Protein backbone atom coordinates (compact mmCIF):
# COMPACT_ATOMS: atom_id res chain seq x y z
CA UNK A 1 0.00 0.00 0.00
CA UNK A 2 1.27 3.41 -0.97
CA UNK A 3 1.82 5.91 1.82
CA UNK A 4 -0.94 8.48 2.04
CA UNK A 5 -0.25 11.57 0.04
CA UNK A 6 -0.51 15.00 1.57
CA UNK A 7 -3.96 16.34 2.12
CA UNK A 8 -3.13 19.05 -0.36
CA UNK A 9 -2.33 17.01 -3.49
CA UNK A 10 0.32 18.70 -5.61
CA UNK A 11 -0.65 19.09 -9.24
CA UNK A 12 1.27 20.74 -12.05
CA UNK A 13 0.30 21.24 -15.68
CA UNK A 14 2.50 21.64 -18.71
CA UNK A 15 2.73 21.32 -22.45
CA UNK A 16 5.02 21.52 -25.43
CA UNK A 17 5.54 24.92 -27.03
CA UNK A 18 2.70 24.58 -29.56
CA UNK A 19 0.28 23.03 -27.08
CA UNK A 20 -0.42 19.88 -29.10
CA UNK A 21 0.97 17.72 -26.29
CA UNK A 22 -0.19 18.35 -22.74
CA UNK A 23 0.63 16.61 -19.50
CA UNK A 24 -0.15 16.74 -15.81
CA UNK A 25 2.12 15.85 -12.91
CA UNK A 26 0.66 14.82 -9.59
CA UNK A 27 2.67 14.47 -6.44
CA UNK A 28 5.94 15.83 -5.20
CA UNK A 29 8.82 16.05 -7.67
CA UNK A 30 11.50 13.36 -7.17
CA UNK A 31 14.20 15.79 -8.29
CA UNK A 32 14.66 19.29 -9.64
CA UNK A 33 18.00 19.51 -11.36
CA UNK A 34 19.90 21.39 -14.05
CA UNK A 35 21.63 19.00 -16.44
CA UNK A 36 24.83 20.05 -18.22
CA UNK A 37 25.47 16.73 -19.99
CA UNK A 38 26.49 16.76 -23.63
CA UNK A 39 23.34 14.92 -24.70
CA UNK A 40 20.88 17.38 -23.12
CA UNK A 41 22.79 20.46 -24.24
CA UNK A 42 23.39 19.24 -27.79
CA UNK A 43 19.81 18.12 -28.32
CA UNK A 44 18.31 21.29 -26.81
CA UNK A 45 20.92 23.79 -27.96
CA UNK A 46 20.68 25.37 -24.51
CA UNK A 47 23.35 26.32 -21.97
CA UNK A 48 21.88 23.57 -19.79
CA UNK A 49 18.44 22.09 -19.25
CA UNK A 50 16.50 22.23 -15.98
CA UNK A 51 14.39 19.10 -15.42
CA UNK A 52 11.72 18.17 -12.94
CA UNK A 53 11.43 14.43 -12.29
CA UNK A 54 8.39 12.45 -11.15
CA UNK A 55 7.44 8.86 -10.45
CA UNK A 56 6.49 7.19 -13.72
CA UNK A 57 2.79 7.13 -12.89
CA UNK A 58 2.76 10.72 -11.68
CA UNK A 59 3.53 12.29 -15.08
CA UNK A 60 0.71 11.61 -17.51
CA UNK A 61 0.28 12.84 -21.07
CA UNK A 62 -3.34 13.92 -21.29
CA UNK A 63 -3.38 15.23 -24.85
CA UNK A 64 -1.39 14.64 -28.04
CA UNK A 65 0.00 11.14 -27.44
CA UNK A 66 -0.23 10.66 -31.22
CA UNK A 67 2.12 13.61 -31.76
CA UNK A 68 4.89 12.24 -29.54
CA UNK A 69 8.03 10.89 -31.16
CA UNK A 70 10.65 9.00 -29.19
CA UNK A 71 14.43 9.00 -29.45
CA UNK A 72 16.56 6.67 -27.39
CA UNK A 73 19.51 8.90 -26.59
CA UNK A 74 21.26 6.21 -24.56
CA UNK A 75 20.56 2.89 -22.85
CA UNK A 76 19.29 4.97 -19.93
CA UNK A 77 16.78 7.31 -21.52
CA UNK A 78 14.18 7.66 -24.22
CA UNK A 79 13.28 11.28 -25.02
CA UNK A 80 9.88 12.19 -26.38
CA UNK A 81 9.29 15.34 -28.39
CA UNK A 82 6.34 16.92 -30.15
CA UNK A 83 6.43 16.20 -33.87
CA UNK A 84 4.91 19.61 -34.60
CA UNK A 85 7.06 22.04 -32.58
CA UNK A 86 10.01 19.78 -31.60
CA UNK A 87 9.76 20.60 -27.88
CA UNK A 88 11.01 17.93 -25.52
CA UNK A 89 7.77 16.89 -23.81
CA UNK A 90 9.20 14.33 -21.37
CA UNK A 91 11.92 11.74 -20.98
CA UNK A 92 11.44 8.16 -19.87
CA UNK A 93 14.11 6.53 -17.75
CA UNK A 94 14.82 3.01 -19.02
CA UNK A 95 16.66 1.85 -15.89
CA UNK A 96 14.63 -1.01 -14.46
CA UNK A 97 15.75 -0.16 -10.93
CA UNK A 98 15.11 3.56 -11.28
CA UNK A 99 12.02 4.28 -13.35
CA UNK A 100 10.99 7.90 -13.57
CA UNK A 101 9.90 10.50 -16.06
CA UNK A 102 11.27 13.99 -16.24
CA UNK A 103 10.26 17.06 -18.15
CA UNK A 104 11.97 20.38 -18.78
CA UNK A 105 11.04 23.04 -16.23
CA UNK A 106 10.27 25.36 -19.16
CA UNK A 107 7.28 23.19 -20.16
CA UNK A 108 5.23 24.10 -17.10
CA UNK A 109 2.27 26.43 -17.25
CA UNK A 110 2.99 30.16 -17.14
CA UNK A 111 1.05 33.30 -16.36
CA UNK A 112 0.62 36.02 -18.99
CA UNK A 113 3.96 37.55 -17.93
CA UNK A 114 5.70 34.23 -18.79
CA UNK A 115 6.34 33.44 -15.11
CA UNK A 116 6.12 29.71 -14.43
CA UNK A 117 3.34 28.96 -11.94
CA UNK A 118 4.24 27.20 -8.65
CA UNK A 119 7.89 27.90 -9.39
CA UNK A 120 8.93 27.45 -5.77
CA UNK A 121 7.94 23.79 -5.96
CA UNK A 122 9.59 23.21 -9.35
CA UNK A 123 12.76 25.32 -9.39
CA UNK A 124 16.10 23.51 -9.44
CA UNK A 125 18.02 22.76 -6.26
CA UNK A 126 21.09 21.21 -7.87
CA UNK A 127 23.20 20.73 -11.00
CA UNK A 128 24.33 17.46 -12.58
CA UNK A 129 27.15 16.65 -15.01
CA UNK A 130 28.68 19.98 -14.03
CA UNK A 131 32.02 18.62 -15.23
CA UNK A 132 30.60 18.77 -18.77
CA UNK A 133 29.55 22.42 -18.47
CA UNK A 134 31.46 24.50 -21.02
CA UNK A 135 33.92 26.94 -19.45
CA UNK A 136 32.21 29.98 -20.96
CA UNK A 137 29.02 29.00 -19.13
CA UNK A 138 30.27 27.53 -15.85
CA UNK A 139 31.30 31.03 -14.72
CA UNK A 140 27.61 31.94 -14.61
CA UNK A 141 26.78 29.22 -12.10
CA UNK A 142 29.82 28.96 -9.87
CA UNK A 143 28.57 31.34 -7.19
CA UNK A 144 24.99 30.09 -7.02
CA UNK A 145 24.35 28.09 -3.86
CA UNK A 146 23.00 24.96 -5.56
CA UNK A 147 24.68 21.56 -5.16
CA UNK A 148 26.89 20.72 -8.16
CA UNK A 149 27.36 17.03 -8.86
CA UNK A 150 30.28 16.35 -11.19
CA UNK A 151 28.24 13.68 -13.00
CA UNK A 152 25.15 11.73 -11.83
CA UNK A 153 23.44 12.79 -8.58
CA UNK A 154 25.42 11.22 -5.76
CA UNK A 155 28.75 11.68 -7.56
CA UNK A 156 31.55 13.94 -6.35
CA UNK A 157 30.33 17.43 -5.46
CA UNK A 158 32.16 20.37 -7.00
CA UNK A 159 32.49 23.07 -4.34
CA UNK A 160 30.80 26.41 -4.92
CA UNK A 161 32.98 29.48 -5.09
CA UNK A 162 32.55 32.31 -2.65
CA UNK A 163 30.78 35.41 -3.90
CA UNK A 164 33.25 38.27 -4.02
Ligand SMILES: [Zn+2]
Pocket residue numbers: 016017018019020021082083084085086087
Ligand atom coordinates in the same frame (compact mmCIF):
# COMPACT_ATOMS: atom_id res chain seq x y z
ZN1 LIG B 1 4.21 20.94 -29.84
Ligand SMILES: [Zn+2]
Pocket residue numbers: 035036037038039040041129
Ligand atom coordinates in the same frame (compact mmCIF):
# COMPACT_ATOMS: atom_id res chain seq x y z
ZN1 LIG C 1 21.55 15.53 -19.47
